Amino acid sequence: MPRVRRCRQPGCHAMVNFPDHYCKQHYEHEAEYLASRERWARSHDKLYTHKYNTVTRNRDDTKRQQYNFYRTRQWSHLRQQVLERDHYLCAYCKVKGVITPAKTVDHVVPIEFDEALKANVDNLAVICGKCHRLKTDWEQGYYGTGQGNELRQVNEIHDVQSVGVLMNGGTQRD
Template sequence: MPRVRRCRQPGCHVMVKLPDHYCAKHYAHEAEYLASRQKWTRSGDQATTHKYNTVTRYRTYDKQEQYQFYRGKQWQSLRQLVLDRDHYVCQYCGRPNSNTVDHIRPVEAFPDDKDNIKNLATICRKCHYKKTKFEQKYYGCGQGNTLTGAKPIDSINELALIMRRSLLWNDGNA
């Protein structure tokens, strides 16, 4: 018996033989689907990743310097020290098993504080996403933005309170 799967067209329940993805009625979508899969397959290769990191993502000298810092041994040891200090608990919401270490003051706005352990805190993915959105608005960090020169916020509790009050925090996910 040949191996089969359902047609990928939404609402179509016709079974098709492998390696096809669409039935005869929707076969026109097959080439488009294969092209999109090939695009994603190529994106994982080392040359594409290197080109993205060196040309697209890190165009400026500052971004290249940040990239090299995060790849170095100094960052790895700082990161592990902070995770051990904070016991893998998010310092913003208290969620356990958080593996991300974040700068309280963003590196883009305050490059001198990038290796200061007092400027580092453990943070969960959800809080990190929301904090990044807050930093983009408040400090003007991120690609395409210009720095605002805003007064730095050094307290995690103050940052968490501001983020809780903002609409970004109360979007129904927290």
């Protein structure tokens, strides 16, 4: 007798043959479910995590020092100070007139571009996940930060409002 299990669709009690997870009626969800399982397994794989930490995150002494800075007591205090100053609200969303709660603290001018500003409270702002992705993409284009890029000789932009406008596709006003 073949092994069977219940269909994963909520409310469906049909039995399916192993290794399938969905019955014929809900089979369109099978590929999506398998992809999500693969993503989860990859993120919880010790080999993948080890490779990320040793090859990508700590690829050279500069990146290793940057990463280690985020594990210091100094950073912990700076981060808490900025979160309280900005009331746990994304500074970049405020530029657009939107209130978004956030817990990530980001450098306005990336420390990869200017190491001297890494512990400067005025160079820190609270940022939500969506804005963080937009800002990282913008920084890679403007400053040339990120793996495989070469740093450019450009003016630093210290104003959160200017960065917020630029990363959302606007133009800078002088």
